[in-house]
Amino acid sequence: MALLQISEPGYTPDPHQRRIAVGIDLGTTHSLVASVRNGVAECLPDEQGRVILPSVVRYLSADKRQIGFEALAAQVEDPHNTIASVKRLMGRGLHDIADPSRLPYQLIDKPGMVGLQTAAGEKSPVEVSAEILATLRFRAEDTFDDEVFGAVITVPAYFDEAQRQATKDAAQLAGLNVLRLINEPTAAAIAYGLDNNSEGVFAVYDLGGGTFDISILRLTQGVFEVVATGGNSALGGDDYDRALANWALAKTAISPLENAADKAALLRTARAVKETLSTQSSVAFQLDLTDTRIDTIVTPADFADITSDLTAQTMTAVRKALRDAKLGKDEIQGVVLVGGSTRMPAIRAAVADFFGREPLTNLNPDEVVALGAAISANQLAGNHTGDDLLLLDVIPLSLGIETMGGLVERIVPRNQTIPTAMAQDFTTYQDGQTALALHVVQGERDLVADCRSLARFELRGIPPMAAGAARIRVTFTVDADGLLSVSAKEQGSGVVAQIDVKPSYGLSDDEIARMLQESFTTAQQDMQARALAEARVDADRMLLATQSALNADADLLEAEEKSNIDRLMAAVASARADADAATIEAANQALAKGTENFAAQRMNRGIQKALAGKNIAAV
Amino acid sequence: MNLQSTDFELFQLPVQFAQTRAVIDARWKELQREAHPDKFAAQGAAAQRLAMQWSVRINEAYQRLKDPLKRASYLCELHAAPINAENNTAMPPAFLIQQMEWREALEDASSLAQLEAIAAETSAAEQAQLAVIAHALDVQQDHIKAANDVRSLMFIQRFGTEVEARIDQLAS
Numbered sequence: 187m188a189l190l191q192i193s194e195p196g197y198t199p200d201p202h203q204r205r206i207a208v209g210i211d212l213g214t215t216h217s218l219v220a221s222v223r224n225g226v227a228e229c230l231p232d233e234q235g236r237v238i239l240p241s242v243v244r245y246l247s248a249d250k251r252q253i254g255f256e257a258l259a260a261q262v263e264d265p266h267n268t269i270a271s272v273k274r275l276m277g278r279g280l281h282d283i284a285d286p287s288r289l290p291y292q293l294i295d296k297p298g299m300v301g302l303q304t305a306a307g308e309k310s311p312v313e314v315s316a317e318i319l320a321t322l323r324f325r326a327e328d329t330f331d332d333e334v335f336g337a338v339i340t341v342p343a344y345f346d347e348a349q350r351q352a353t354k355d356a357a358q359l360a361g362l363n364v365l366r367l368i369n370e371p372t373a374a375a376i377a378y379g380l381d382n383n384s385e386g387v388f389a390v391y392d393l394g395g396g397t398f399d400i401s402i403l404r405l406t407q408g409v410f411e412v413v414a415t416g417g418n419s420a421l422g423g424d425d426y427d428r429a430l431a432n433w434a435l436a437k438t439a440i441s442p443l444e445n446a447a448d449k450a451a452l453l454r455t456a457r458a459v460k461e462t463l464s465t466q467s468s469v470a471f472q473l474d475l476t477d478t479r480i481d482t483i484v485t486p487a488d489f490a491d492i493t494s495d496l497t498a499q500t501m502t503a504v505r506k507a508l509r510d511a512k513l514g515k516d517e518i519q520g521v522v523l524v525g526g527s528t529r530m531p532a533i534r535a536a537v538a539d540f541f542g543r544e545p546l547t548n549l550n551p552d553e554v555v556a557l558g559a560a561i562s563a564n565q566l567a568g569n570h571t572g573d574d575l576l577l578l579d580v581i582p583l584s585l586g587i588e589t590m591g592g593l594v595e596r597i598v599p600r601n602q603t604i605p606t607a608m609a610q611d612f613t614t615y616q617d618g619q620t621a622l623a624l625h626v627v628q629g630e631r632d633l634v635a636d637c638r639s640l641a642r643f644e645l646r647g648i649p650p651m652a653a654g655a656a657r658i659r660v661t662f663t664v665d666a667d668g669l670l671s672v673s674a675k676e677q678g679s680g681v682v683a684q685i686d687v688k689p690s691y692g693l694s695d696d697e698i699a700r701m702l703q704e705s706f707t708t709a710q711q712d713m714q715a716r717a718l719a720e721a722r723v724d725a726d727r728m729l730l731a732t733q734s735a736l737n738a739d740a741d742l743l744e745a746e747e748k749s750n751i752d753r754l755m756a757a758v759a760s761a762r763a764d765a766d767a768a769t770i771e772a773a774n775q776a777l778a779k780g781t782e783n784f785a786a787q788r789m790n791r792g793i794q795k796a797l798a799g800k801n802i803a804a805v
Numbered sequence: 806m807n808l809q810s811t812d813f814e815l816f817q818l819p820v821q822f823a824q825t826r827a828v829i830d831a832r833w834k835e836l837q838r839e840a841h842p843d844k845f846a847a848q849g850a851a852a853q854r855l856a857m858q859w860s861v862r863i864n865e866a867y868q869r870l871k872d873p874l875k876r877a878s879y880l881c882e883l884h885a886a887p888i889n890a891e892n893n894t895a896m897p898p899a900f901l902i903q904q905m906e907w908r909e910a911l912e913d914a915s916s917l918a919q920l921e922a923i924a925a926e927t928s929a930a931e932q933a934q935l936a937v938i939a940h941a942l943d944v945q946q947d948h949i950k951a952a953n954d955v956r957s958l959m960f961i962q963r964f965g966t967e968v969e970a971r972i973d974q975l976a977s
Contacts, residue, residue: 566843576841576843605857607861663861727849728849778849778850789855792839793859797806797817
């Protein structure tokens with residue numbers, strides 16, 4: 187029987203003092219959840235003591251599914267319904283996927299994002315990812331026997347807007363409060379930098395199951411500044427498996443496979459052979475297929491040769507990132523390897539050869555990203571950690587709009603520190619033009635056709651003027667998660683149009699609502715109860731934040747203002763105790779509104795503090 | 806101090822062209838430590854929005870202060886001598902002739918060594934032009950002249966970017 191807890195005299199334990207914050211590495215091949223416990227970040231194991239959750243979901247019927255190891259085991263037996271490497275489909279349309287016929291799934295061509303036909307009906311990659319995230323959320327809640335307050339979820343640094351938004355949608359669907367999306371190499375750098383107390387410029391080479399990232403970071407006194415980033419969001423260990431599988435087919439003179447079970451079995455064998463090759467000097471590649479058999483021998487030298495193009499692609503991205511950072515490779519103090527695929531000796535050799543130094547591998551490459559995310563989550567949740575850490579990240583790809591002739595005008599260049607807002611003025615093309623079609627794109631190429639289309643919107647109601655007379659200011663705002671919103675304003679008339687770059691490729695709010703209704707959340711709890719629980723969590727959050735602001739800076743307030751805030755706090759507390767969700771929300775809103783001025787004054791004080799004692803004479 | 810303060814006020818730097826990059830970098834990080842939205846992640850939407858505004862403003866000032874060309878342009882603007890690069894393209898004939906010679910050399914260049922020689926010459930010209938601008942801004946206090954010098958520097962930098970693009974092309 188569990189022992190009951192009794193608190194120390196004079197000390198009232200507040201259950202909300204420490205909030206459960208987790209870091210989740212949502213990987214192509216496997217996912218992990220980590221949290222800071224007793225000051226140390228650690229990955230949370232499942233009931234069998236395994237920290238890794240294979241990122242595989244199998245749909246058995248409308249309401250039955252398997253997730254993780256069970257699903258992985260069924261991959262060959264039930265290839266159509268067993269979805270693996272779904273991360274590669276996030277935020278992608280059918281036309282974005284190279285050679286979709288090699289995948290054993292039944293893909294559905296849909297505007298925005300591809301769909302998957304399964305035994306449970308049509309599923310979006312966002313829904314599949316949400317299953318994985320929810321499994322990890324439940325694991326954390328079981329571990330702590332408490333609700334998860336919030337999560338930091340990692341994404342490849344090279345993920346574009348569509349992929350980031352899809353990831354955030356999946357988290358929402360899994361019932362997670364996303365504190366931040368952070369880039370995988372940045373998370374790795376946090377875990378690594380804090381563990382080793384490092385200072386200087388570091389390169390993080392992150393080759394996962396399906397994505398490759400290279401980031402150059404400068405570490406100074408707890409500040410992690412990303413100087414440049416690059417990579418390929420469709421290059422990873424999966425591609426090495428496929429190259430090896432194709433080689434084995436060619437060597438045995440077998441034509442490309444048609445049967446889905448054979449395809450899955452071949453990839454599984456290739457992956458096992460690849461992994462064994464990291465430690466052995468020769469491996470037998472043997473597999474019985476439906477009507478033939480593969481039986482051949484692979485050496486590490488063969489494998490390096492088969493995959494040399496892939497490795498070379500990663501090194502090209504490394505050179506480009508260094509150029510963007512305006513740094514020579516001799517200025518790099520250390521190279522950190524992240525991702526299971528960096529266990530391949532060929533990769534280690536290529537990286538060591540390029541930088542002229544042995545890469546650092548003292549942290550488990552599978553766990554390091556989740557650990558860094560957990561450290562970040564702990565801080566963002568307001569659990570004081572002592573060492574203040576600050577992430578200054580960048581956007582990986584340039585953002586711009588289409589101008590006449592299908593050309594891209596760049597507004598935010600890649601590797602710009604976020605959050606950022608940048609604006610540019612445009613004008614009309616024809617006399618009397620009263621509307622402007624704006625097309626937002628992402629990418630480095632000069633032609634719109636070669637970039638990713640993010641959103642289209644219109645600015646209407648421009649007063650008729652001669653061509654070139656209107657002044658339309660287009661402003662791009664990128665928040666700390668790397669998510670974009672765009673606004674356009676005609677300067678003379680003040681006509682405004684605005685868009686959060688979301689609906690054209692992510693999921694609309696209606697779609698999310700539908701999925702939420704269909705998903706596990708309704709099966710497990712009543713929607714109303716959920717809304718109430720969420721409103722209460724918000725109320726707690728607001729009360730705690732306001733109280734800690736008052737503790738620190740109440741002296742900024744006039745007596746009247748202070749008593750107004752006290753009154754609003756009391757209203758939230760009383761609504762929280764016995765009102766419905768809508769009433770609590772309204773009280774929260776009122777408190778947020780009533781403390782806006784206070785927040786502004788506190789910010790000014792903070793800025794002044796940062797500059798205290800520094801004046802022109804000190805420079 | 807507010808969002809409308811100048812970049813120099815915000816970073817507490819003297820209003821002049823000569824600056825130390827390390828000081829700008831350090832000041833940037835100190836300010837972001839206070840204002841970054843991550844510091845307010847658990848404090849509700851209003852605090853987040855405000856932090857975002859400040860953080861964006863600090864990044865904007867940082868981009869402008871750390872880059873010598875942008876810093877010089879900004880100083881000219883503050884002293885009512887805007888650059889207006891789109892509308893003001895008048896350049897001294899000698900400068901234009903030099904530009905044409907460079908462009909011909911770039912077109913004729915076929916080896917990496919030739920391209921790198923041009924890159925070195927461009928970069929030297931850029932440094933020299935920056936010294937001219939520093940003198941106009943900090944010593945002569947002639948912002949009209951400085952604005953003209955900045956426009957020349959923009960030509961030189963644009964040419965430098967083209968040279969780099971050619972080198973990248975050849976290297977890959």
